[in-house]
Amino acid sequence: MKPARDIGLLFQRYAIQLLRNPVWLIVGFSTPILYLVLFMPLLKHAVGGVGLSSGQVVNLFLPGILSLLAFASGIGLGFNTIFELKAGVIERFRVTPASRLAILTGPILATMMMMFVFDAVVVAVGFGVGFSVYWAGLAVLAVLLALLMTTVAAFSVATALITKDISGFAAIVNGLNLPVLLLAGVLLPISLGPTWMRVIAHFNPLYYLVEASRVLAGGTLAATAVWQAFAVLVPLCALVLAWATGVFRRAVA
Amino acid sequence: MRAVDNIITTQDLRKSFPAKKARGGKGGAGGKGGDGGRISAVRGVSIDVARGEVFGFLGPNGAGKTTTLRMLTTLLPIESGTATVAGFDVARQPRQVRTRIGYVSQLGGADELATGRENLILQGRLYGASRAQLAPRVQALVELLDLAEFADRRVATYSGGQRRRLDIALGLVHEPRVLFLDEPTTGLDPQSRANLWDHIRGLRERGTTVFLTTHYLEEADVLCDRLMIMDHGQIVAEGTPRALKQQVAGDAIVISLRNEDRGAGDRGAERAAPLLRGEPYVRELTADNGQVRLYVDDGGTALPQLIRLLDSRGIPIRSISMSEPTLDDVFLRQTGRSLRDGDTGGGETGSDTGSEPEEVAA
Numbered sequence: 037m038k039p040a041r042d043i044g045l046l047f048q049r050y051a052i053q054l055l056r057n058p059v060w061l062i063v064g065f066s067t068p069i070l071y072l073v074l075f076m077p078l079l080k081h082a083v084g085g086v087g088l089s090s091g092q093v094v095n096l097f098l099p100g101i102l103s104l105l106a107f108a109s110g111i112g113l114g115f116n117t118i119f120e121l122k123a124g125v126i127e128r129f130r131v132t133p134a135s136r137l138a139i140l141t142g143p144i145l146a147t148m149m150m151m152f153v154f155d156a157v158v159v160a161v162g163f164g165v166g167f168s169v170y171w172a173g174l175a176v177l178a179v180l181l182a183l184l185m186t187t188v189a190a191f192s193v194a195t196a197l198i199t200k201d202i203s204g205f206a207a208i209v210n211g212l213n214l215p216v217l218l219l220a221g222v223l224l225p226i227s228l229g230p231t232w233m234r235v236i237a238h239f240n241p242l243y244y245l246v247e248a249s250r251v252l253a254g255g256t257l258a259a260t261a262v263w264q265a266f267a268v269l270v271p272l273c274a275l276v277l278a279w280a281t282g283v284f285r286r287a288v289a
Numbered sequence: 290m291r292a293v294d295n296i297i298t299t300q301d302l303r304k305s306f307p308a309k310k311a312r313g314g315k316g317g318a319g320g321k322g323g324d325g326g327r328i329s330a331v332r333g334v335s336i337d338v339a340r341g342e343v344f345g346f347l348g349p350n351g352a353g354k355t356t357t358l359r360m361l362t363t364l365l366p367i368e369s370g371t372a373t374v375a376g377f378d379v380a381r382q383p384r385q386v387r388t389r390i391g392y393v394s395q396l397g398g399a400d401e402l403a404t405g406r407e408n409l410i411l412q413g414r415l416y417g418a419s420r421a422q423l424a425p426r427v428q429a430l431v432e433l434l435d436l437a438e439f440a441d442r443r444v445a446t447y448s449g450g451q452r453r454r455l456d457i458a459l460g461l462v463h464e465p466r467v468l469f470l471d472e473p474t475t476g477l478d479p480q481s482r483a484n485l486w487d488h489i490r491g492l493r494e495r496g497t498t499v500f501l502t503t504h505y506l507e508e509a510d511v512l513c514d515r516l517m518i519m520d521h522g523q524i525v526a527e528g529t530p531r532a533l534k535q536q537v538a539g540d541a542i543v544i545s546l547r548n549e550d551r552g553a554g555d556r557g558a559e560r561a562a563p564l565l566r567g568e569p570y571v572r573e574l575t576a577d578n579g580q581v582r583l584y585v586d587d588g589g590t591a592l593p594q595l596i597r598l599l600d601s602r603g604i605p606i607r608s609i610s611m612s613e614p615t616l617d618d619v620f621l622r623q624t625g626r627s628l629r630d631g632d633t634g635g636g637e638t639g640s641d642t643g644s645e646p647e648e649v650a651a
Binding site for chain 1: 362363364384387388390392394395396397398399400401402403407411412414415416417459
């Protein structure tokens with residue numbers, strides 16, 4: 037299979053680039069740990085859970101961190117796209133017969149692999165402070181994380197290809213970051229917010245992931261939140277991937 | 290006319306961009322031939338490139354060279370006209386074309402965090418070759434382009450000339466029939482440039498057809514078997530460097546009349562131009578910037594006559610020089626402008642902007 041081979045080659049290439057970038061590695065590993073270390077003590081008091089054990093807090097909070105990581109891993113990919121556009125890398129690949137889908141998905145899959153490495157670190161550290169691990173739930177959650185990350189990454193890459201310059205792209209990403217994160221209940225459950233907020237949240241794909249992640253991390257598989265997340269993220273991911281591949285094909289880069 | 294062994298053939302190739310895309314420094318002056326808010330970048334280009342030749346596109350920045358190249362290499366959709374490369378139609382069979390051509394953009398685009406050799410192997414594998422097939426091929430390229438010393442170092446450590454040679458090797462790793470080079474020596478120092486010229490000549494000796502764009506006169510003259518001079522999206526002259534220069538028969542004489550007195554220079558040129566134009570031995574004449582440039586059949590006899598004439602009218606000469614015609618004289622004759630100030634004159638078309646960063650180097 038030609039596309040599969042191309043995807044493999046470009047996955048490998050991008051993974052090597054990431055692993056050879058020490059700054060990226062250090063920031064990549066430390067950010068999720070910092071979230072755990074810095075937010076957990078705050079949350080312990082904020083949720084009014086004076087009586088909550090650190091295990092209970094981490095159970096509540098860690099799934100959100102994993103969702104946040106999926107979003108952040110995906111949205112960051114566009115910055116790399118712009119760099120590669122300016123450096124002529126994308127053009128170099130586009131004149132080869134390599135599958136266009138592979139040029140898009142190779143880096144997405146490499147980013148996904150690194151995301152799972154970071155996820156594993158977060159879970160391991162969380163386990164150390166009392167996180168209850170339910171393997172089946174985490175496995176299903178991994179699928180949802182991958183779906184969301186792919187969706188966000190494809191969106192990010194396509195947006196980068198359209199805007200073509202770093203300042204325009206950064207403005208879009210920064211503009212999206214805050215509302216998407218707030219309206220997903222990543223750090224604070226959205227149920228704390230007023231009704232209008234809870235309504236708007238339903239238009240935010242990340243919201244469905246966060247809701248499902250709390251349920252799944254608790255070990256429940258057959259819950260409404262889980263089905264809803266799949267029902268939203270599977271078609272959305274397919275749609276955004278198709279759009280992004282189209283952007284790649286059209287010779288705008 | 291359409292010989293069997295033409296490896297590139299185009300007919301009436303055209304491309305325009307929406308006017309709003311023409312942004313940035315070069316796009317300013319609104320563009321030529323724009324209709325309905327579009328700017329024509331390429332306006333009817335027909336080319337025939339024979340197998341095994343080094344073919345050049347010479348023209349100022351913004352002339353449409355890169356846009357044409359990007360259409361021929363499947364990177365930009367062809368708006369109208371046809372193009373056949375290595376026996377396949379570019380618009381309908383882009384995949385077949387891609388496997389048979391190599392393309393080195395102005396940007397290069399090698400991975401900085403990988404070594405030269407790693408870059409070459411990945412590139413070769415994207416064209417479907419196996420590692421085993423590639424090992425000897427990459428080694429041969431490393432030797433051909435003198436990369437051996439640093440092939441196993443990361444690209445981030447390369448000098449400009451080294452990186453350019455790697456870029457060319459990347460374009461050759463799948464043994465293409467045609468290699469497209471977009472401004473291959475822009476931004477290189479003279480020594481690296483001469484070195485790269487040697488390597489490009491070496492490619493021709495191996496039978497690779499090379500299609501390159503350049504805005505350097507010397508490069509076109511020294512390197513190309515045949516070339517086309519392009520301006521404002523159109524071909525203005527075509528032929529071997531020798532034949533092109535012979536079109537401008539005789540010698541070129543440049544008289545500089547700029548004076549110490551403020552403004553006197555321009556008036557000097559203004560006064561001198563009609564005077565000299567009246568002389569029977571002056572074939573062609575252009576005047577600007579306090580300079581008069583004219584062509585004569587025999588410089589040796591014309592020179593003293595010119596000096597005497599100007600002296601008798603009291604027009605002070607600052608300097609005078611005579612040369613064999615260059616490709617710049619060809620360009621000047623066809624367009625009325627000099628290519629030497631083409632770097633600043635590039636703003637006139639605003640055609641190559643939008644999708645392509647043409648000025649990258651330096």
